Amino acid sequence: MAFFLVVATIAISLLAWYSFNFLQSYNKARRIGLPLIFSPFDPWGLFWMLGGAFLGPLLLRLPFGLGEFVNHIKSDWYYLNRNALHQKLGPAFILVSPNRIQVVLGDGVAVEDVLTKRHKEFPKLPELYQGLKVFGNNLETAEGDDWRRHRKLTVPSFNERNISSSNGICKSNIVWRASLTQARGMLNSWVSAGKSGVTCTASDTMTVALHVLTAAGFGKDYSFQPSESRDCTVIKGEKLSFEVALGAVLDSFMGVVISSAFPTASEFLAKYMSKKVDSMKFTVTEFKRNLREMIEEERAVLKTKSSEKSNLMSALVRASDLEGTQGDGKRTLTEEELYGNLFIFTFAGHETTANALMYATALLAVNKHVQSWIREEIHSVIGKSLDTESWEYEKLFPQLKRCLAVMYETTRLYGPVIALPKSTGSTPSTLTIQGKEYIFPAHSDVMLNMVNVHHSPEFWGPTPGHSAQNAGSSRTAQQAPKNSCSRPMVATYPGQPGLEFALERKFVAVIASLFQRHRVQPVPQPGETIEVASKALSEAIEDSECVLTLKMRYPEKARLEWEADT
Known part of the structure; x- marks a missing residue:
């Protein structure tokens, strides 16, 4: 009893x-x-x-x-x-x-107000950003004066005019060249699959994104290898190369975030998934080791005053060690903050590029009229015979407006960020929504619904592209103005300077390379028509989920055939 x-x-x-x-x-x-x-x-x-x-x-x-x-x-x-x-x-x-x-x-004007004017009134939700500090505080996790310090040091790294004084190489040109090289290797692999098509588009675009980042971000060049033939085995206790360590950390980042942001959940995972947790910790340690060695090497080169590197790491090391050092000898970025910023830009750039390319190629396979539309531009600007080794960034990129419009439309409909978490902090905040003022009490969560903003009929018309089947017909992709492209109303990557800037260069280079001499279409199952295969591919695109960023739930269902022009 x-x-x-x-x-x-x-x-x-x-x-x-x-x-x-x-x-x-x-x-x-x-x-x-x-x-x-x-x-x-x-x-x-x-x-x-x-x-x-x-x-x-x-x-x-x-x-x-x-x-x-x-x-x-x-x-x-x-x-x-x-x-x-x-x-x-x-x-x-x-x-x-x-x-x-x-x-x-979900109101676009109010969302833009929060993002552009209200940093103090609507700070980031701290508990959700804690996991992003796993390598150190960074631009994405910082707030207030600390955020302004990080921004001041990181923004110049993405400035088009910020070039290496010794060799005059524009950073955008490095991204452009690396993207073209990776796209050539990936396309050759896809074409060789023939009529059976490829099902590894998602993993291959991840490889391309990773290799472009290692080249432009860290000065490390790797040749493209199909995901099916790559050996990325992690053996605990053995030294990992930078490529393998970075790839492993990116693949397991959801677990890294949970273990860092939610200690109780980390204990739960460690108890029931001890091998995976140990492997995750090992790859994090190896990635830090690689970063430390590369940064030390860069500092040694900088001391000789003869550095010809022009990448994200070299720019941040110079900004931290040389431009920002005060009389007291303190660096403007601590060692952990340097690690943190290098990783957060790498992670965000990797996910956004790979996902945008995956969705775009699948959408273009479904929407053949848009595929023909961009091919028309590519042939007009570049021609059908000019090898990508001869493509000049400064001349060609500004003219490929339709390719850029496809990127904007893809990231509007299937953008990586579906919601941005904000809060009111320790004091109430006011916000005007469609002409009426509201007071949000302290310690309230404010979720910015980016999906609604990018699908709202009030801004995008009565058919804003709710499915893959009509995505190519919505206005952004089909109505690229003569001098500029219609981009999503609210920035897709707020708070991350340079990500959209870098994504544009990577995306346009890869898409132009893929479609200069080739077409893509879905592969029908035995007995299916191409129309039925297109419908199935549309359904696979729509069946997406958000694990940190939006991506297709079953990307292997996107079986795509690439064929050369006759």
């Missing part, structure tokens, strides 16, 4: 605590004056993060729509819902859960 009394007391206490927290969240949210939706679970609570994948499908089966809240707290609900919830509830609404309220903001 005493045992049941103890259990009942604990249960009642937990229920009372839960109800009190939920009521507090409700009272806090209703005073704002926006529509409310409710969830019994904190979407960022450890319970839901660890058990949501199992519980979600079960809860959705509850009668009378009781489990509908699951569709509003999954990590990728922004993409899955597109703008349907905003069409129903308006430009902003609030998700209420125990211990947390989330203002979901």
Whole structure:
């Protein structure tokens, strides 16, 4: 009897605590004056993060729509819902859960206001950025004066005019050249697959993105190898090359983020997945070792005053050690901050480039009219016979506007960032949404719904491209103005100077290389027509998920055939 009394007391206490927290969240949210939706679970609570994948499908089966809240707290609900919830509830609404309220903001003007004018009023949500500090504080995790210091030192590294004084090589030209080299190798591999097509587009574009980054970011050149023939085996205890260490860290970065941001989850993972956690820690250690050795080598070269390198690492080392050193001998970037910035730019650039190329090639296979449209431009600007070794960046890149427009349309519809987490910090913040002012209380989450912004009919017209089948018909790709391209209304990579700048060069170089002399189409299954294969490919594109960034859930379903012009 005493045992049941103890259990009942604990249960009642937990229920009372839960109800009190939920009521507090409700009272806090209703005073704002926006529509409310409710969830019994904190979407960022450890319970839901660890058990949501199992519980979600079960809860959705509850009668009378009781489990509908699951569709509003999954990590990728922004993409899955597109703008349907905003069409129903308006430009902003609030998700209420125990211990947390989330203002979901989908109005483009208000989102742009938060991003461009309100750094102090709407700081980053600290707990979600903690995992990005795994190698050190960086531009993405810094705030306030610290953020301005990081930005001042990192932005010049991406400046088109920032060239090596000794050799005059423009950084964009380095990105351009590396992209062309990698694209040639990848295309040769794809064409050799013949009628059977390739299913490794996603992993191969990851390789291309990785190798362009190692060349432009660290001065390390690697030849393209198809993912099926690459040996990236990690053997604990053996020294890893920079390429293998970086690739392994990027592949396991979700685990790195969780272990750094959520120590309790890290303990759970370490207990039940000890081998994977040990391997992850080893690759992180090896990546740091490689970075340390490369930075020491760069510093030694800088002391001789004869450095001819022009890459991200050399620029940051110079900015930290030479331009920023004060009379007290302190560097403007600490060693850990140098590591942190090098990695965060590498990670973000790798994911965005690879995903954009994967989606674009698949979309172009479905939308043959857009494929013909960009090929027409490539042939007009470059011709059909000029080898890529002779392509001049300064002359050709500005003229390839249609290729750039395809990048903008791809990242609008399938951009890597589906939502940006902000907060109100320790004080309330005000924001005007469609002419009405709202006051958000302190310690409120503010989620910037980038998917809604980039799909909103108010800004993109009545057919803003909700599926792969009509993506090529929406206005950005088809209406590239004579002098500039229509880019997404809000920057796809806010806070990361140079990422969009670098992505443009990489994307255009690769796409122009692929389509100068070749076409791509989906490979029909036995007995299928090309129309049925195109529909299946569209469905595979739409079936995407967000694991840090948006990507296709089953990219191997995109079987693509590349054939040369006759």
